[in-house]
Amino acid sequence: MTPVGDVIAEPDFDDRVDLDPDARDLFRRSGHCVVRGLATAAEIATVKPSIDAGTEARRWDRRPLEERDTYGRAFVQAGGIVGHDERTRRFVLGRRFARVAAELLDVDGVRLYHDQALYKEPGGGFTPWHQDQVYWPLDTDRTVTMWMPLVDIPREIGGMVFADGTHRLGNLSEEVIGDASQRFFDDLVRERDWTLSSHGPFAVGDATFHTGWTLHSAPANNTDTMRAVMTVIYFADGARITPSDHPARELDRLLWLGGAPAGSVADSEHNPLVWHRSFDE
Numbered sequence: 001m002t003p004v005g006d007v008i009a010e011p012d013f014d015d016r017v018d019l020d021p022d023a024r025d026l027f028r029r030s031g032h033c034v035v036r037g038l039a040t041a042a043e044i045a046t047v048k049p050s051i052d053a054g055t056e057a058r059r060w061d062r063r064p065l066e067e068r069d070t071y072g073r074a075f076v077q078a079g080g081i082v083g084h085d086e087r088t089r090r091f092v093l094g095r096r097f098a099r100v101a102a103e104l105l106d107v108d109g110v111r112l113y114h115d116q117a118l119y120k121e122p123g124g125g126f127t128p129w130h131q132d133q134v135y136w137p138l139d140t141d142r143t144v145t146m147w148m149p150l151v152d153i154p155r156e157i158g159g160m161v162f163a164d165g166t167h168r169l170g171n172l173s174e175e176v177i178g179d180a181s182q183r184f185f186d187d188l189v190r191e192r193d194w195t196l197s198s199h200g201p202f203a204v205g206d207a208t209f210h211t212g213w214t215l216h217s218a219p220a221n222n223t224d225t226m227r228a229v230m231t232v233i234y235f236a237d238g239a240r241i242t243p244s245d246h247p248a249r250e251l252d253r254l255l256w257l258g259g260a261p262a263g264s265v266a267d268s269e270h271n272p273l274v275w276h277r278s279f280d281e
């Protein structure tokens with residue numbers, strides 16, 4: 001990795017970092033973990049202007065904060081920033097991050113599902129409880145999101161709150177993120193008495209990883225700082241597309257899997273193999 005310092009010419013996000021076995025163990029036991037310093041401040045300083053611009057260009061909801069619903073108030077959301085420019089592409093397709101994802105999932109290779117910027121504005125609302133994989137028409141539970149702050153995130157803002165061990169329970173509800181998922185899972189969290197964990201505060205370039213079925217939420221941003229976060233979602237190479245039996249999954253099939261039919265291997269041009277064991281040989 002490049003040392004922390006000023007903006008650098010071109011970061012190399014393809015290099016190898018050694019994963020702390022404790023992070024791997026926590027991920028397998030609880031469905032989430034944190035990897036501190038996965039990118040340096042200098043690397044993020046170089047790439048952040050591109051991600052900021054890509055986020056502004058591709059954000060889905062342009063209404064003012066106060067006109068949005070609970071989901072819309074949670075963050076400015078923009079997906080597919082990988083196509084914004086070369087710097088963003090190199091970040092999203094960085095083998096450093098994908099190798100960590102593959103190691104955590106214990107698979108030979110991972111493909112890109114999609115990337116997504118999640119910028120929680122000053123005054124932005126909480127992120128309702130949800131499971132990501134309810135959106136994903138994939139026949140595997142070997143799926144993972146890397147969530148990386150592009151700014152320091154103090155304890156007052158915080159990061160996601162995870163319900164430990166829920167990654168082993170599969171689909172707990174067909175509710176997509178919103179008021180209904182918040183109500184449903186809030187009750188379930190109380191009823192099942194799951195242990196809740198969080199990894200904040202964060203320095204820029206730290207990253208959390210959580211599986212597609214790990215139940216999570218995030219607190220509101222009551223500070224004056226934009227909580228700029230970039231995420232990259234990966235799935236195990238070889239996964240197949242499942243039948244579209246939910247409108248959200250059908251939309252995702254069209255948006256992120258190249259519209260390929262149910263039953264086919266998820267390997268469209270939008271889902272490149274970002275890391276495979278053979279790349280290191």
Ligand SMILES: O=C(O)CCC(=O)C(=O)O
Nearest residue numbers: 118127132145147218231
């Ligand atoms: O950043 C947040 O507030 C929530 C992120 C999230 O739900 C995710 O990355 O799956």
